[in-house]
Amino acid sequence: MPAQKYAPLVELTRGNLVESVHFGAAVIVDANGELLGSYGDARLTAFLRSSAKPFQALPFIERGGHRTFGLTPREIALTCASHAGTDEHVRVLESIQAKVGVTEGHLQCGAHPITHEATLEAMHLRGEKPTPNRHNCSGKHTGMLAHAKLRGLALDTYLERNHPIQETILQCVAEMCGVAPKDIELGTDGCSAPNFAVPLYNAALGFARLCDPAGLSGSRAEACRVITSAMTAHPEMVAGPGRFDTLLMETGRGKIVSKAGAEGFQCIGILPGAVAPASPGIGIAVKVSDGDSAGRARPAIVLEILRQLGAVSADELEALQAFGPRKPLQNWRKLVVGEMRPAFGNGE
Numbered sequence: 315m316p317a318q319k320y321a322p323l324v325e326l327t328r329g330n331l332v333e334s335v336h337f338g339a340a341v342i343v344d345a346n347g348e349l350l351g352s353y354g355d356a357r358l359t360a361f362l363r364s365s366a367k368p369f370q371a372l373p374f375i376e377r378g379g380h381r382t383f384g385l386t387p388r389e390i391a392l393t394c395a396s397h398a399g400t401d402e403h404v405r406v407l408e409s410i411q412a413k414v415g416v417t418e419g420h421l422q423c424g425a426h427p428i429t430h431e432a433t434l435e436a437m438h439l440r441g442e443k444p445t446p447n448r449h450n451c452s453g454k455h456t457g458m459l460a461h462a463k464l465r466g467l468a469l470d471t472y473l474e475r476n477h478p479i480q481e482t483i484l485q486c487v488a489e490m491c492g493v494a495p496k497d498i499e500l501g502t503d504g505c506s507a508p509n510f511a512v513p514l515y516n517a518a519l520g521f522a523r524l525c526d527p528a529g530l531s532g533s534r535a536e537a538c539r540v541i542t543s544a545m546t547a548h549p550e551m552v553a554g555p556g557r558f559d560t561l562l563m564e565t566g567r568g569k570i571v572s573k574a575g576a577e578g579f580q581c582i583g584i585l586p587g588a589v590a591p592a593s594p595g596i597g598i599a600v601k602v603s604d605g606d607s608a609g610r611a612r613p614a615i616v617l618e619i620l621r622q623l624g625a626v627s628a629d630e631l632e633a634l635q636a637f638g639p640r641k642p643l644q645n646w647r648k649l650v651v652g653e654m655r656p657a658f659g660n661g662e
Contacts, residue, residue: 320603321354322657324611326643335657336611338578338602340619343518345526345586345595347492352515353658360601361501361511362487363575364396367454368524368541369490370507373482374461376537382464383413390544391551393457396574398430398554399448406551407447407456414460421446422473423455423505430554451505453551458483458507473507475500480508487512489534491520504576517581518597525571525583526595542571542583558613558637565630572616578602580612582620589625596623610654614638618656 320337327333339354349356362369371393374380380390389410397403411417425444428434437444446452461479462472471477475484488495491512499511512520525542527535545552549563552573559572566572571583582598589596598619602611618639620626626634635641643652 319355319358323353323600323602323615324638324654325657326654327652328643329652333652336602336604336606338600338611338615339514340598340600340615340658341514341518342619342623343515343522343597343599344593345519345522345529345597347519349515350596356515357513358601359499359511359513360517360579361499361509361575361577362517362581363503363509363577363579364451364454365517365573365575365579365581365599366487366510367394367396367451368545368571368573369487369520370394370454370483371457371541372490372524372534372537373479373486374457374464375540376486376533377461377464379460379464380540383410383460385410385413385460387544388548388551389413390540391548392453393460394541394545394573395453395552396450396559397453397551398433398557399428399444399450400430400433400554401436403453403551403554404447407452410453410456410460414456414463416456416459416463416469418445418447418452420459420469421449421452421455423449423451423507425449432555449505451503451507454507455505475508484508484510487520490523491516514599514601517599520597521571521573521581521583521599522595522597524595525585525597528586542585543568545571545573558609558616561634561637562613562616565633566626570620570625574612576605578604578606578612580616582616584620584623584625589623596625610638614641614654614656618659622659 323338324336341356342350503509527538546568549560553559562572569588580600584596640655642650
């Protein structure tokens with residue numbers, strides 16, 4: 315593991331020893347492009363995965379698609395979501411599809427097991443199996459289909475890289491993140507949509523601009539505000555019960571946008587004035603090198619960065635203490651056997 319790429323971000327102790335370490339990189343950038351801080355390689359290139367979803371929804375909103383189809387803020391938030399597949403998520407999704415004139419059958423995201431236990435139990439009692447509308451990316455896919463309907467484009471090829479919808483999204487990601495489209499590495503996401511790899515600095519810049527779009531064109535700036543206001547007003551649509559993105563945005567009360575991605579990626583946007591009265595928007599991008607499959611490292615890293623920036627209060631940190639940044643580790647008998655703690659900055 316090249317030291318110049320990744321550095322220790324979170325460590326877990328047992329007794330007096332550090333037993334495990336999550337390595338990664340984290341970058342903080344403001345909307346003016348100033349690098350405020352980094353740990354590990356700020357130019358590390360990584361796939362945004364689902365952290366790209368607000369950017370993927372942005373061209374549709376910029377073209378006024380939400381007004382054409384009469385989408386509510388809750389529905390807009392769901393198009394940016396990695397939702398838990400609850401019955402409420404499906405109801406909101408079906409509402410979007412009815413307004414747009416598409417059906418679950420148009421979705422090309424596939425289906426996957428539901429992880430929300432209450433929903434899984436209810437589905438089991440009903441004899442219901444997961445279908446594409448339960449997929450965590452179904453809101454994004456429905457948004458792409460709505461964009462295609464808005465422009466009178468083919469629906470059956472909406473995921474192909476040369477489809478005008480995907481070309482428009484790539485151009486939007488490039489503009490928001492300050493990278494030429496040709497310099498963005500493309501891959502295929504778990505839901506079969508194209509995905510984008512950019513340096514962490516540029517991913518953080520994109521989220522800073524999303525939250526502080528004053529320097530963008532009028533239509534782009536308006537679309538950014540529509541998306542961030544929808545996500546912060548309805549964080550329950552963006553992730554789901556007990557999920558970090560939802561709880562952080564609920565606790566942040568309109569000042570923080572949070573969007574996780576797979577394989578240890580996480581982006582955060584802080585709205586102007588949240589750190590100080592005249593502070594610009596700030597973007598944070600985090601990549602955990604091992605993929606953070608347990609989901610324990612990214613929340614602790616984010617909370618420690620927010621703490622150091624002064625973007626969260628002591629009361630807000632207390633409300634989120636189940637995620638860190640420091641927390642005791644217990645065994646099955648609830649005995650404290652160690653702790654999880656930040657391994658960077660002034661987290662000691």
